[in-house]
Amino acid sequence: MDLEFSAIPEGKYTSRSQIARVASQTWVHRELACLRCSYRPLSPTRENTKSRDFECSHCEEPYELKSKAGRFTRWVANGEYGTLLETIRSGRTPNLLLLEYDPIGLSVRRLQAIHRTLLSSLAVIPRERLSVSAQRAGWQGCNIDLSVVPEVGRVPIVWDGAELPWSTVVGAWSRFDFMIRVRPDSQGWLRDVLACVQKLPTDVFTLDEAYQFEPILSELHPSNLNVRPKIRQQLQVLVAQGILRRDRPGVYSIMRRAGIMRKSR
Numbered sequence: 001m002d003l004e005f006s007a008i009p010e011g012k013y014t015s016r017s018q019i020a021r022v023a024s025q026t027w028v029h030r031e032l033a034c035l036r037c038s039y040r041p042l043s044p045t046r047e048n049t050k051s052r053d054f055e056c057s058h059c060e061e062p063y064e065l066k067s068k069a070g071r072f073t074r075w076v077a078n079g080e081y082g083t084l085l086e087t088i089r090s091g092r093t094p095n096l097l098l099l100e101y102d103p104i105g106l107s108v109r110r111l112q113a114i115h116r117t118l119l120s121s122l123a124v125i126p127r128e129r130l131s132v133s134a135q136r137a138g139w140q141g142c143n144i145d146l147s148v149v150p151e152v153g154r155v156p157i158v159w160d161g162a163e164l165p166w167s168t169v170v171g172a173w174s175r176f177d178f179m180i181r182v183r184p185d186s187q188g189w190l191r192d193v194l195a196c197v198q199k200l201p202t203d204v205f206t207l208d209e210a211y212q213f214e215p216i217l218s219e220l221h222p223s224n225l226n227v228r229p230k231i232r233q234q235l236q237v238l239v240a241q242g243i244l245r246r247d248r249p250g251v252y253s254i255m256r257r258a259g260i261m262r263k264s265r
């Protein structure tokens with residue numbers, strides 16, 4: 001993997017952000033393979049395709065690229081609030097590629113991917129609506145709160161200017177294959193319960209602490225009246241899949257990515 005951006009022809013684009021966007025998109029197309037099936041290259045979607053910039057032409061996995069000069073911290077700016085919620089609700093969330101580049105050296109510093117099945121609406125935080133004087137008055141954007149995205153579901157591909165072995169990347173990614181295979185309703189429950197426990201102050205938590213999220217989860221899944229058994233069942237599945245660990249009866253731990261990132265709290 002060559003981490004340097006290709007030169008973008010001068011004159012075609014006017015703003016720095018436009019150039020950066022084109023340079024990072026060109027880089028992804030040039031270097032990145034599909035995380036699910038390793039097919040390369042990823043195909044860019046037509047301009048203005050909603051919430052996806054690339055698609056794998058072999059397995060159809062969708063990807064959306066977010067790039068930034070410098071670090072992503074807790075918040076990742078996203079588009080329209082209602083659109084993203086609807087995208088998640090209808091199971092059309094793309095995998096998110098978070099690309100951090102060095103604006104001087106024009107090269108990739110970090111690239112991580114968020115598995116599309118793991119972005120819960122609980123991680124989507126609305127921004128203030130634009131004021132009446134703004135060009136798009138009333139428009140409401142949103143941020144993604146990375147602290148509510150499970151760390152195991154944020155897979156590093158490039159870290160601090162070094163590429164990770166592809167086998168490590170696809171190994172970490174394929175842990176979530178089971179999420180693609182479950183029914184959409186079950187996928188939603190797993191994703192939301194995982195997002196809830198991610199909000200707890202420590203990595204070790206009890207079943208009673210998980211039950212605190214009963215009101216939030218009933219609101220998200222109004223057709224289910226037995227929320228507590230449902231929470232318990234999701235925890236069991238997440239333990240069986242190695243996403244959580246059961247330390248002793250009623251006590252669980254959130255598994256972390258080894259050595260790469262500490263949770264910012």
Ligand SMILES: [Zn+2]
Nearest residue numbers: 034037056059
């Ligand atoms: Zn693919």
